[in-house]
Amino acid sequence: MRAMISSRKISLALALLVALLLPTAPMPTAMAQSASAGVNSIVAVVNGDVVTRSEIDSRRRLLALSAGVTGDAGAQGGDQILRLLIDERLRIQELSRRRIPVTDQDIASSIANIESRNGLPPGGVVQNLRRAGIEPRVLYDQIRAQIGWARLLRGMLGEQATVSDAEVNEYLNAQRARLGEPEFLISEIFIPVENPGQEAQVRRFVTDVIQRLRQGVPFAMVAAQFSQSQTAIQGGAMDWMTADRFDTAVASILRQMPEGAISNPIRVPGGFEIVLLRDKRISGRDMATLLTMRQVFLPFEGQVNPQAPTAQQLAQLQRAQTLSDQARGCEAMDDAARGSPRPADPGPVRLDNVTPPELRDLLSSLPIGRATQPIISLDGALIFMVCAKETRNMAEANPQQARDILLRDRTELLSRQLQRDLRRRAQIEIRTGNTTRPG
Structure with missing residues (x-):
C-alpha cells in the first residue's frame, strides 16, 4: 500500500x-x-x-x-x-x-x-x-x-x-519490544540555522517565539507559519513516539518536562527545536473509550438575544427541538446536517478528551442512537448523537500509523536536504541600508 x-x-x-x-x-x-x-x-x-x-x-x-x-x-x-x-x-x-x-x-x-x-x-x-x-x-x-x-x-x-509490508512489520515489532517504556506526544517547531554566523540571531528569535507561545499564542499557528519541518503541514503535531525516535537532545529534555510545557530552545543538527509536550504515557497501556458520533449545528443569523430572539432564531430552535425529539439513528442526523456549516461526522472522539466535563458526562450516559436535547449557544443550536462506543488500547500502533511515521521521516529528511542544497547553490544578496552582503 x-x-x-x-x-x-x-x-x-x-x-x-x-x-x-x-x-x-x-x-x-x-x-x-x-x-x-x-x-x-x-x-x-x-x-x-x-x-x-x-x-x-x-x-x-x-x-x-x-x-x-x-x-x-x-x-x-x-x-x-x-x-x-x-x-x-x-x-x-x-x-x-x-x-x-x-x-x-x-x-x-x-x-x-x-x-x-x-x-x-x-x-x-x-x-x-x-x-x-x-x-x-x-x-x-x-x-x-x-x-x-x-x-x-x-x-x-x-x-x-512506498513503505513495504516488511518495513511496517519491522517497525511494529520494534514497538512491541519497547512495551513499558515512556512514550511522548509532542508538537514541534524547527527553525533552521543556515550558517554559524546566524546562530545567535536565530536563538534570539526562537527565544522570543517561546515567550509568545507561553503567553498563549497558538502553537499550531506559529508552527504552520514558521516551522521548516514537514510537520508544519499538521501544525507541528507528531504521533506518539518513544524517546529513541527523537534527537538525543530533544529526548533528554522530554524526560524532564511536565505535560503541557513548552521547552526552551533545543539545539539540534541544522537548527533549533521548540517542543510542546502534549501528553505522555507508558508504551502499550492507554485504554480509552472512542465514540463514533454525529452532530447537527443549526446556525442563527446573528447572535441571539435570549430576551428577543428573531423569527429565524425561533425557527431554528423549533427545528432543533423537533430533531432532538424525532431523530432515531445516525442516518437521520446525516440527513439533517446537509447544508450545515459544520460536518455531521467529527471523526472518532476520545471520550476523556471531551470538554467541558458536563458534555463528557452527557455523552458518556447517552444511549446509542438517541439525540441530545439542543445545546444552545449565542451562534446556534447543536444536537449530538452517539452512534457507537468502543474501548481500545490507543497505545497499539496499527500498520497505517507505522506507514505514516516511516514516510514522514523519509519526507522530512529529503525536505531538509533539498532545502540545504538549494541554499548552497543559490546566489543570495541581503541588502541592509546601503550595504549588500551574501545571504
Whole structure:
C-alpha cells in the first residue's frame, strides 16, 4: 500500500494558517501608511528574483492575524521572516524549474476548504484579509509553495514513497519490544540555522517565539507559519513516539518536562527545536473509550438575544427541538446536517478528551442512537448523537500509523536536504541600508 503526503494534511495546514481569519477591525490609518512606506525597497535578491520590504511587512501582518503575534514580536521576527521568504522563493524557483504545476484551481480549492473549515462564506477569506490590510496574493503565494513542495517531495521519493509490508512489520515489532517504556506526544517547531554566523540571531528569535507561545499564542499557528519541518503541514503535531525516535537532545529534555510545557530552545543538527509536550504515557497501556458520533449545528443569523430572539432564531430552535425529539439513528442526523456549516461526522472522539466535563458526562450516559436535547449557544443550536462506543488500547500502533511515521521521516529528511542544497547553490544578496552582503 502506498503511503503518501495526503492532500488532507496539506489542507489542514492551510486551514491552520488562517484559522483565526474571522472578521477583524481594519488597520489603523497610521499602520496602513507605515505599511505602504518603502513599498519598492529591495531587501534581498534570490537568483535574480527580488524580495521587497513590503513582502516582509505583508507576511508579518498575515502572521499577526493568524497567530496573534503583534507589536515587538513582529519587528523582532523580521529577519526570520526574510529567511522564510528566501526559502519560499527558492522552493518556488525549483518548482518552476522542475515544472511542478500548482494551478489557480488548486489555490481556489484550498481557499474554499479554509472557508468551509472556519464557517466562512465564499469569498470570506479574501474579504477578511483585505480588511486587515493584507493582499490575498500573500496567502496565495504561501499556499502555492506548500502544495508544490509537497508534490515535489512526493515525486522525488519515487519508490521510497512506498513503505513495504516488511518495513511496517519491522517497525511494529520494534514497538512491541519497547512495551513499558515512556512514550511522548509532542508538537514541534524547527527553525533552521543556515550558517554559524546566524546562530545567535536565530536563538534570539526562537527565544522570543517561546515567550509568545507561553503567553498563549497558538502553537499550531506559529508552527504552520514558521516551522521548516514537514510537520508544519499538521501544525507541528507528531504521533506518539518513544524517546529513541527523537534527537538525543530533544529526548533528554522530554524526560524532564511536565505535560503541557513548552521547552526552551533545543539545539539540534541544522537548527533549533521548540517542543510542546502534549501528553505522555507508558508504551502499550492507554485504554480509552472512542465514540463514533454525529452532530447537527443549526446556525442563527446573528447572535441571539435570549430576551428577543428573531423569527429565524425561533425557527431554528423549533427545528432543533423537533430533531432532538424525532431523530432515531445516525442516518437521520446525516440527513439533517446537509447544508450545515459544520460536518455531521467529527471523526472518532476520545471520550476523556471531551470538554467541558458536563458534555463528557452527557455523552458518556447517552444511549446509542438517541439525540441530545439542543445545546444552545449565542451562534446556534447543536444536537449530538452517539452512534457507537468502543474501548481500545490507543497505545497499539496499527500498520497505517507505522506507514505514516516511516514516510514522514523519509519526507522530512529529503525536505531538509533539498532545502540545504538549494541554499548552497543559490546566489543570495541581503541588502541592509546601503550595504549588500551574501545571504
